[in-house]
Amino acid sequence: MPNSSQSPAPEAQAHEPRVVAFLCKWCSSAGSDLAGVSRIQYSANATPITIPCTGSMSPLYVLSAFNKGADGVLVSGCHPGDCHYMEGNYLARRKLYLVKQLLQFVGLEAERFRMSWVSAAEGAKFAEVIDEFVGDLRPLGPQTRLKAKH
């Protein structure tokens, strides 16, 4: 049986979550830059991958990250109406809503996939989003459900 989210195994307590953060180039990546410029400290568990726009997110990126062992996947883009490409974040929102619903439906822990809107001006929010996410992931222990077992 896989680890239950209610009762993580003892070794899970010590597990440092590994997060892949897909950041749109214009807002959230710029927001993370601002967090840096402002020297706002946050958890180092999330590794950013910059994409042109959340609209370019293929659902496969999310599934693949879980397959390769991500404990959490974050997709962060521009607030509605603020997309550099006008509409990409709206397309992403609809698509990733469905991805999230599907992942939850098969029983992946709901907390493991998250989406956020972080603008270029929201360095502090970027740091909060990462810290909250990592904080929520920590009690879940390692993601074993969709991870490939070699």
Place this chain on the structure above:
Amino acid sequence: MEKILSKDRLREWVDALDDCEVLAPAFADSVWNYARVEAETVIDLSHTNTINPPKQFAFPQREVFFRFERADGVPRLTPTLPDPRPTVVIGVRPCDGRGMPRNDTVFSKEFKDPYYWARRERLVLVGLACNQPHSPNCVCQSVGGAPHAEEGLDVLMTDLGDRFHVKGITAKGGELIARGGDAFASLQAGDPAEVARVHAAASSHPQRPVAELGTVAEAIRARFDSPLWEEMARHCIGCGICTYLCPTCHCFDINDEVTNPNHGTGERVRTWDNCQFPDFTMHTSGHNPRGDLGSRLRQRVAHKFLYFVENHGTQQCTGCGRCISECPVGIDIVAVVDRVSRA
């Protein structure tokens, strides 16, 4: 060795095999399939045939050949031979029992496949004779088998109502029965006759004939270029059901599964493959020698009834009927062989 096993003592026998992985048919998700026998399992041998044949226990769908990695720029390989616990499969139907020796031939004739044999040598098949056919598509007798055929099985059990007649066929089978000890009783006077009667009754159920079995190979050869193949395959959707469920299909693919792309770490893996997938014969050039549905159907049927006969002296099909019953579009190997033979 022949014994009688009261149905209520079957569990006793299984419990005696505590160093073995024991599998038996279980009805779950509306299908019969092999499942590990656990302490709480109630073994139910009223099964029709299992959806998967037992070939997976010697030829699993995924087998790791070796691991590879690169340390300081030097590649290193670590072979990984399987080392399974002895595995006992209970309730194997005789058609599936006949499938195993055919697979054994394939995996040993020119090259003894160490991965296959590491598992196969520790595999014991306990058959259960069929007292009546499970479906209109059971054609074991039409391809040279029987509802109580012993070929390939280590033990054959026959259901006599409240008890099984249990016959050790191989030495492995005999040993397995011996481990049951007191659970087994000796045959009573009437038992051999009762067994014979049950077997005869089972054999008397009519089955669909597979043409004139002896002439099928020649007929296929003669109609190799017939447009019939394309016509019969016209609605084939190219899935893997007929081959993956076949007790004797054994084709595979080999891939490297990379686990760490930065340092070239991974495993070389064998997985099932099958001739009905369009890319099975795809060349790197883009040319596909079996590019149409007809040639792929022909390959499957000819492998069973022509090539295997040529190479190994017997039909590869054992008449289990799975490929007919489970085909999503009603492609029926009996009808195909029949049409080719009569064309």
Place this chain on the structure above:
Amino acid sequence: MVNVDALRGYAADLLEKGQVRAVIGYRRGTAGVLAQPCTIDEAGEAETLVWDPTCLNNLARYLVEDRQQQAAAQTRNKTPDGRPVAIVAKGCDSRAVAVLLQENYLKREDVVIIGVSCEGSGVIDPRKLAARPEGRWASRVDFAGADAFKVTVGGDETLIPARDLLADRCLECRAAAPALNDVLFGEVVTERGLDEPFRAVKAAQGATEDARWATWEHHFDRCLRCFACRAVCPMCYCPECVVDSTTFVNTPGTTAEEKATRIRWCERSASVSESALYHLTRAIHLAGRCIDCGECERVCPVNIPLRLLNTKLEMEAFEQFQYEAGRDFGQASLLSSFRDEDPNSFIR
């Protein structure tokens, strides 16, 4: 009631007059009770057409096959026969045709839809039939009004309540007659007292997270990766599946670089993780495209409840985005459109 003779006559007439190239329909199979797909090229063969509750296949799958063959013929510089193909279509099948039209895979003038009503009922689930005594030996199943099927075993005919044999998808069907058709045999029945739409998926999502995963881990573990679900699906017509390159697009023009750079999203190993990746990707790629013909689940040899994955997303599409696949072939697809009021509260 669908008059099967009239249907045969209509098909024969289309072929006779040369109005269609072929008629894709159902005929009796050679093994077992189920009808099987057939393609009729000559009027004389139309006599073999049948329509009964064992006509399970979604024949739109063969429109895809047909288009691929037409395209292949064109590349071989043969002049393709430009006439349309006729197809016998149930309600769900006609929705599949609508999606193919929406996605420009077909043109409306390329297909003649011979609609058949499911008589207010639907088609059978062969597993439910086989689970009944003697069910495996049935030789015929016929409609007997909306509420029952007439099952013939040997010489005996038995009436069985429709609910006991109906395929799950038919129990939840919202349109048991094809809305998109060129001719319709049988009556349009809209009121059906069976199950609510999405009943099964709603029940499934009521389980706890751990229970849901235990269920799906069990199913993904059982998957054989025979790809019958994909092969039977009329919407899975991609030249190459992104998840498992079982159908390589390899042409003389394919460069070595392209061959070397196929993305291995998923390994061929039939393990839980890889099968999960396959099925989840397939589900999300069918979002807004699945018309719930249930064929994927019907053909699955190990009976994985694949329909649930698709209907889950169709339910979300319907409830959150008021989108129904196959409702209107002029609509923008689910994922290439959006509305300002789409759900946003799940986003931090």
Place this chain on the structure above:
Amino acid sequence: MSKRTGVFVCHCGKNIAATVDVKKVARELAKDDGVVFCEDYVYMCSDPGQGAVIDAIKENDLDGMVISCCSPTLHEKTFRDASELGGLSGFRCEIANIREQCSWVHKDPDEATDKAIKISRAAVRRVQRNEPLDPIGVPVTRRALVVGGGIAGIQTALDLADAGLDVILVEKQSTIGGNMLKLSETFPTLDCSQCILSPKMVAVSKNPRIRLLTESEVESVSGFVGNFRVRIKKKAQYVDPELCKLCDDCSQVCPVAVPNEYDEGLTNRRAIFIPFAQAIPASFTLDEAACLGLKPVVCGKCEEVCEAGAIDFDKRPTVFEEEVGAIVVATGYDLYGMDKLGEYGAGRYADVLDGLQFERLCSASGATEGHILRPSDHKVPKEIVFIQCSGSRDPENHCAWCSKICCMYTAKHATLYKHHVPDGQAYVFYIDIRSGGKGYEEFVQRSMEKDGVIYLRGRVSRVYEQGGKLRVLGVDTLSGRNVEIAADMVVLAQAMEPSKGTAEIAKTLKIGLGKDGFLAEAHPKLKPVESVTAGIYLAGAAQGPKDIPETVAQASAAASKVIALLSKEELHHSPTVAKVRDPYCTGCAMCVDACPYEAIGLVGGKAAVNEVLCQGCGSCVGVCVRAAIDVKNVSQLQIHEMISAVLAA
């Protein structure tokens, strides 16, 4: 695919090296597949650092380069240029951001180093599959469109024409001049607004390079930077400006009277009228909506009396299609709706006015010919209250932003009032006085000290009428007392908001809006006049509240950007655009629907990308279920490899 990748890890002095073990990053990266060169260096962006990049490429025959350093927004161009100098395509150089996204935000050296390795590794995997692309060259149409004929649009058009460019100036109303034309005097100099604006308006009308289209609107825009195609719709021109002699005979006979929007509704006008004497084009105009009926003609009196024969009721709207290389949006502002300030009696009491109405009262061309009189009874107000931040700086109820000019114009209004009514008393309720600007603070001080305007720091809670007076209840937070003033007139310094139609024009032009509805600039600091869409620029209050000098400066800045853009022989467009993998495409057109730029069409049943229109956003990639489309250099394969690299144990 790159097989000889080089990696440089920058210390950035201590900025990176204090937290990230740069030596370890270099050591680890050196082990990765395809990495043949890996070093750390103290300041990569320095001249020797860039030189090291060039040398490394040459000496090691590198075909890919990763610089692990600061954000790519800073030095991506630097290192791509250096790569080019080393003989390597700039597109084969990628930045791994290990400063903003790593060393600056993490304290633990082990964690930061580990993350820096992952970030760098992902960049290596990406660059190894980058294509060496060439920029896409596009011809340029040397002509510009200016949308909006207020001071911003006028200044832009004049500057562009001055530089020898042809300009189309589109204005929705029947005269150019915008809000500035309504003002009486301007702060802090108190020169007459119409006097300083009208010469520029005349210059527009006389400039042969400027084609002025009033009563016109942009219907649609297609194309891209350097090559836009715009459709402009001009309302029916019932009065021919060429023939109109401005004799006023027509309006004399017109039986219709409607509120005059050019006088902020303080007076009425006829259905045929001229907005201002200084209107450009200098012509009467016929208000179709107010006229008793044109089709069929119901009244027709004006046509009968027009000796010049300038009136033709059979005119129809016309639609132009024009090609331009650049667009400047100068659609200006409106005042925040008075109807939303019910608590101040706005809309209820005739003597509660907004700032523009007060301008009209003060203006010699206004209803009262420059006398400040109460609209209700035409008496001179002796006590007058000005309320600042009316609708501004109130995120809960109204607008969150500061409208920037109200402090100054209120001071101006109070001063003007004192000049008109020396014995009257002016009160100003304010939150803060924001008087940044040359001569601005002095102006406010003068209004207090010289003109005796009483400034009360605090908000007004309510305005109601009692005994012919407007009773203003407020608080003076400096003295801590409640204040009640019996006023004759109240003037609300209404917030500035984007003009009506700003959202529509933004949608038409495919440029972004900020949360507040003002047009979004491409970068708040470094690209304040560029919109997010290349080739479209912003000027004036449509981009955010600003006063006249700032507007004029931004207008000239926008013009100079356009001039620079259109001075090029051809434009270069980023080549990281979408690319269709033909054999995989089935022509389902989901990408066509998803593309925000109409850059994808179906050609021969397959998707085809117009590389010039494509902005490389990847919306197409996200919707294509067949993975038949990719954005160059951020392909799905590259993302896949990056995910693998990041997660590999």
